[in-house]
Amino acid sequence: MSVFKKVMASAALAATMFATPAAAEDVRIALVVKALGIGFFEAAAKGAEEAAAELGDVEIIYTGPTDTTAEGQIEVINALIAQNVDAIAISANDTDALVPALQKAMQRGITVISWDSGVAPEGRQMHLNPSSNALIGNMIIKLAADHLPDGGDVAVLSATTTSTNQNIWIEEMNKVMGNYPGINVVGTVYGDDLADKSYREATGLMQSNPDLDAIIAPTSVGIVAAAQAVVDAGKVGQVNVTGLGLPSEMAGAIESGASKSFAIWNPIDLGYSAAMLAYEISKNGVEAGPGAEIPMGRMGTLTLDENSEGAMADPFVYDASNIDEFKSIF
Amino acid sequence: MMRMIPVRETILSAAILLLLALIATRFSGFVAPSNLANVFNDTAPLIILALGQMVVILTRCIDLSVAANLALTGMAVAMLNVAVPGLPIPIIIAIAITLGAIMGAINGILVWKLEIPPIVVTLGTMTIFRGIIFLISDGKWVNAHEMSEAFTGFPRAAVLGLPVLSWVAVLCVIVFGIMMARTPLGRSIFAVGGNPHAAVYTGINVGKTQFLAFVISGALAGLTGYLWVARYAVAYVDIAGGFELEVVAACVIGGISIAGGIGTVGGAVLGALFLGVVKNALPVVNISPFWQLAITGSAILIAVAFNARSGNAKGRIILKSAQSSS
Numbered sequence: 001m002s003v004f005k006k007v008m009a010s011a012a013l014a015a016t017m018f019a020t021p022a023a024a025e026d027v028r029i030a031l032v033v034k035a036l037g038i039g040f041f042e043a044a045a046k047g048a049e050e051a052a053a054e055l056g057d058v059e060i061i062y063t064g065p066t067d068t069t070a071e072g073q074i075e076v077i078n079a080l081i082a083q084n085v086d087a088i089a090i091s092a093n094d095t096d097a098l099v100p101a102l103q104k105a106m107q108r109g110i111t112v113i114s115w116d117s118g119v120a121p122e123g124r125q126m127h128l129n130p131s132s133n134a135l136i137g138n139m140i141i142k143l144a145a146d147h148l149p150d151g152g153d154v155a156v157l158s159a160t161t162t163s164t165n166q167n168i169w170i171e172e173m174n175k176v177m178g179n180y181p182g183i184n185v186v187g188t189v190y191g192d193d194l195a196d197k198s199y200r201e202a203t204g205l206m207q208s209n210p211d212l213d214a215i216i217a218p219t220s221v222g223i224v225a226a227a228q229a230v231v232d233a234g235k236v237g238q239v240n241v242t243g244l245g246l247p248s249e250m251a252g253a254i255e256s257g258a259s260k261s262f263a264i265w266n267p268i269d270l271g272y273s274a275a276m277l278a279y280e281i282s283k284n285g286v287e288a289g290p291g292a293e294i295p296m297g298r299m300g301t302l303t304l305d306e307n308s309e310g311a312m313a314d315p316f317v318y319d320a321s322n323i324d325e326f327k328s329i330f
Numbered sequence: 331m332m333r334m335i336p337v338r339e340t341i342l343s344a345a346i347l348l349l350l351a352l353i354a355t356r357f358s359g360f361v362a363p364s365n366l367a368n369v370f371n372d373t374a375p376l377i378i379l380a381l382g383q384m385v386v387i388l389t390r391c392i393d394l395s396v397a398a399n400l401a402l403t404g405m406a407v408a409m410l411n412v413a414v415p416g417l418p419i420p421i422i423i424a425i426a427i428t429l430g431a432i433m434g435a436i437n438g439i440l441v442w443k444l445e446i447p448p449i450v451v452t453l454g455t456m457t458i459f460r461g462i463i464f465l466i467s468d469g470k471w472v473n474a475h476e477m478s479e480a481f482t483g484f485p486r487a488a489v490l491g492l493p494v495l496s497w498v499a500v501l502c503v504i505v506f507g508i509m510m511a512r513t514p515l516g517r518s519i520f521a522v523g524g525n526p527h528a529a530v531y532t533g534i535n536v537g538k539t540q541f542l543a544f545v546i547s548g549a550l551a552g553l554t555g556y557l558w559v560a561r562y563a564v565a566y567v568d569i570a571g572g573f574e575l576e577v578v579a580a581c582v583i584g585g586i587s588i589a590g591g592i593g594t595v596g597g598a599v600l601g602a603l604f605l606g607v608v609k610n611a612l613p614v615v616n617i618s619p620f621w622q623l624a625i626t627g628s629a630i631l632i633a634v635a636f637n638a639r640s641g642n643a644k645g646r647i648i649l650k651s652a653q654s655s656s
Contacts, residue, residue: 037468161620189613195562195569197609200372204613207359228474228563232486252474252563327475 026059029278030080031271032073032090033064034117039248040330041091044116044271048089051275054297058279061085070094077101080110087111087278092119099123111282115274121307125281126288128274128302130265132311136218136244137172139263139315141180143242144214147260151182152213155205157226157243159193159219169218186212191222198225202241206233217243223262227253247318247326254323266316267330273299273312338585341636342600346607353611360614367492373606374499375554375561377599379573380580381506382547384598387581388523389540390590391441391448396551397573398459399433401565403555405463408472408481408565415478422481423556430552431545433459438544442537456574463567474563482563495557502550507595519543523590580605583633604629 031048033041045062052058063080065072070093080088081104088105092098092114102112102123112119115128131139144154156173158166170188177183186209191198198221206212206229215230217223223245230239231253241259253259276296280286286294290306302310318326354361379396386393407426410417433455440451474482485495510516521529522539529536559565584601586593608626617625 187616193568194571195564196558196573199562200610201613203368203372204610207365208357208614208616224474224564225562249471249473249564252476255475 026057027055027087027279027283028059028061028083028085029087029089029275029282030061030063030085031274032076032080032088033062034091034093035068035072036064036066038330039328040267041271043267043329044091044274047268047271047273048275050268051272051279051297055276055279057283058275060275065093068093070097073098074101077105081105081108084108085110087113087282089113089115089274089278090119090124091116093117095120096123111278113274113278113281113288115277116270118309125308126277126292126294126304127307127309128270128277129309129311130270131313131315133168134172134175135311135314136263137169137174138176138179139317140169140216140218140243141173141176141183143261143263143317144216144240145180145183147240147242148183148213151184153184153186153209153211154214154216155186155209155212156188157198157202157205157215157217157219157222158188158190159222161190163193163219166218173216191217191219191225193219193221195221195225198222199229202226202229203233206230206235206239212239214240214242217241217245219243220245220249223259224249224253227256227258230258231256244315246330247323248328248330250318251323251327254318254320261317261319263315263317265312269299269316270312272297273302277302339594339596339600342584342597342604342633346600346604349604349607349611353607353615356615357611360611367496369606369610370499370603371493371496372610373602374495375558376576376580376606377499377602378502378550378554378557379577380584380598380602381502381595382550383577383581384584384586384593384595385506385510385519385543386448386540386547387578387586387588388519388590388593389536389543390523390526391540391543392452392578392588393434393437393544393547394449394452394574394578395433395437395456395459396547396577397570398456398463399430399548399551400555400558400573401567401569401571402433402459402463403429403552404559404569405467405472405565405567407556408477408559409466411478411481412472412476415481419480419484423553426552426556427549428552430555431549434545434548434551435541437548438541441544442541445537448540460567467565467567469567472559472565477560477563482560485557485560495561498553498557503595503599510595515539515542520591523592525591576605579630583630601633604633 031045048060052060063076065076073093078101088110095118099120099122102119106112112124113126114124116130118127156170158170189201189205191201202215202225205215215226217226223241223243227241230236230241236257241253242262244264245262246264250259250262273296277294280294281288288308290304290308292304294302296302299312304310350361359365383393383396403426406429407422437451437455440446441448486493489497518534518539521534522536526536558570580602581598583604584597586597608629
């Protein structure tokens, strides 16, 4: 093993000597995404570059396959191992398939972290979640409550009855209802992530609850359909549609006033944090393990749980003031 | 024979009225005229597609690609609208119908010329069409703010109190009513489904009739594609996912025999309306979503069981009149 390592190290050394001289000093962090050409990841790369500019001695290699396959990412990882980068921060297309390739990278002394979409614990040193279920559950009810200072009736439009994510978020939301006195959840309906069914369910909610003040849709299809239903029912200003959605999809709803605000992670912050974390572990030798606290620049400190996972921050709130900036990004 | 069909439609109408009465006891606002107009408007796409599907089923075929055709046409016209925002709506509609008809023609050609079973052909094209949407859109959505005002406004513009979307459905019903009863094409569709061998002897080209049925179904799916995307103001790969089954269900509930040859325009419309009422009523009567699925499913089964029994007609005595007159 040690002989093998030495051989590899000298091979890598030779490679770096032939490569650009600057590479020997800079910490080279590879930001591996699910596929190139996706606005969300382009924005994350922008955030990583921001972190690089702040840190000074970092070179960001933004890369990924052309389609969202695990095979494509394995090829990319192997190429990065050959280039002997200092750190790999990956948003994985498959939880398990990438583990052998990433383990190989770790054996070569490369720092491996996953972000956004995780890898199984044995294939990375830590994982950065954009947010946590508890933070999301709190955020969706907070978004509705913020515009209802005197309290009011809200209803939830979810995806399917069996959607794991949505069910957990709604459960977390119910846990913190005590913090929002005066806010009544009058019902939960399921739009099955179909535009037409969600639209119909939202219309039904407004009919059976004439005093409804807000519809919370923690699903991107549902929130768009509910906003359209509110516009068509002529209830803009009366019923506020909020929840989780993408800025590009929700720009119309913000413009029409059907939605005052909604939330989703901020990809720029996510890329920034991933780069910061990779730098801290790779350059400053911070140990990533359960209970570790790792600084990530302007985003504060990340605390890892027993699976070496951490949640970056509250979902980022989008409204009329910043929608134009983000709608072209993702 | 002629008497049996109105009976079936009367029963279905009665079932819808009974359903409405039941809903009214739990939520009286549902039967307000304005809400019933909304329900009709919401059901309009289903009615249009059910008419197309009816024609196909009558010829002993089935078109499972209607929803995928709808989604692909919808995506195509939505992207066209983004690229050329000034394009007038009549031209967009013409393009939608043409695109849909071309996709229907592909189904039709495969069934006619290669004699592949229709269920296989349309199952294949269904997947292909969805795949093409992914290819042309790159998996991205076309969103409300990217579509032009006129594009999304057309189906909801009110004419004589009803949105254009509803009027399109009414127009389709009238055209189909005339086509099925008064034109050679309508009669040959019944003939092909009722008895293909006899149809051949009367000089009807069975394959060609089936081809035309697929073209008609495709054209209607194309038209609905535009209306759907404009109404929900969003286009993405999965729109109307699984809707083809609802369309077939509407036909079956409406008494259109899967074996072909039996069915009426009125039946298809009533079948679609029945499903439309159920779908719109369930959210407001506050029934658990788990029951919603079960109720819709049971309604279909009951209707089919009923149709199967009444469809079990005694052998038709075709020479009786000849006998008595001689």
